[in-house]
Amino acid sequence: MSSGNEVGDEGEQAPPELDTSVPHSARMYDWWIGGKDNFAADRELGERFAQAIPSIPAMARENRNFMHRVVRYLAGQAGIRQFLDIGTGIPTSPNVHEIAQGIAADSRVVYVDNDPLVLTHARALMVSDPAGRTAYIDADFTQPHKILRNPQLRAVLDLDQPVGLLMIAVLMLARDSDDPWTAVRTLMDELPSGSYLAITHPGQDFDPAAMEAVVRAATASGMTLAPRQRADVRRFFADWELVDPGVVPVMTWYPDGPSPADPHAAYYWAGLARKP
Template identity: 60%
Template sequence: MEQGKGSSPSREVAPPGVNINVPHSARIYDYWLGGKDNFAVDRGVGDAMIQAIPSLRYMAGENRKFVHRVARDLVREQGIRQFLDIGTGIPTRPNLHEVAQAIAPETRVVYVDNDPIVLVHARALMLSHPAGRSEYISADLRDPASILSDQALLDTFNVSEPVGLTLIAILMLLADEDDPWAKVAELRDALPSGSCLAITHPTADFNPTEVDAAVAAATGAGMTLVARTQEAVSRFFGDWEMLEPGLVPVSSWRPDDPDVDPKAAYYWAGVARKP
């Protein structure tokens, strides 16, 4: 969500409001996932981070697979019919609403991001099943109140029904001094009983050397990127009840492939339910 500071000018053309001279996390992720909605400055930072962590593209893919598994499980097992996805990024099919609506067509999803290029693609690609609804809010995780009070959200959700809140590879963009734990707590407190919170977060717990080098590459480009320990990530869930298997490596959270290497992707992942 946070843009960096500074880069050389580019001759590339972008939609109005998109600064192509500073890197942006959504476009870097798009590059790692093989997308085309990125610019030279994003590819430069993305390549520098890949040099530090050669398996970064694989890790980005594992995050997307986690989203799909979470959407399926929360719809089937927890009865969730509305999702709030903050830090959406550039749409990559299947999107969260497509996975959820394939099981329960009436599912409603509100996506949130602060990059104008995400808005352009959200309007074109995030088309809901007629029985459900898909909306997009241009907002920032640093201001939870603006998200929770947005009219598009209020028009889409039944605020008395459980919500699946997904924060996928986004909390890493908030520094400790921004108190991301307080931001997440504000969101948790606003959700009704039965709601679920899904998080993935990069960590140096598995490979400090590679992750520290990647963080240095991002920081050198003016971006905020924070890798956190398992204990620090667990604090985001507050007193909510962790669903099995708990806070684990992202590839190990209810994997479709039981033979996947649990520590090949340097992310913690978990889902918790509000009592």
């Protein structure tokens, strides 16, 4: 397997045209964490979210901090050398491959997102260590077969070896009626024993009134947003073995430093599970 970077999608088709008039979750997230790769529609909806939940930029940063911690755990303690990051968002250093390759230079990462702006940045910023490899697939997690049969995936990842599947703040973009649990299970079923699944998900049960307000704002702007209760987030892990401490508030999952003063200050559930 050669080293390097690959960017493409199934059949090497061009990504869809970028419509800056429609807000996108990846660009809103970029704005919340202080990035510059966003447009007026993203900032407008992001501000409406912040009116309902003023601390949402801090929550977005806590969500990203979890990604850092869980990748360190997987690459370090669990010995994972392959990662599939679905819903990667606009690259913000350190990215998954930078963290993983900082621990093991031969780590390989496939990123998946459906925003053309993410693809543009993937070409420029997702530069792998020569010993490892990265690739980007333009796809959506609700179409798992498109991801799994993509030649980029098979060229970079060996699905006979354990994979760290990352689904960080992405599952809320599918309604219950879309059955995201089946989509996630389809991905899980393709991974071998010893693989891991990491999830963060906005929690409906932290502040139901605030969550209802942001759902109304999202719906009015044509965006799907489905925060869920802890039990419904737990369902995504199916029969995989949860790593202690289980599905918990995102700030309490192996925090760097002392335990947070208010463990419920960020309205995300987080968890990691291993395939037996």
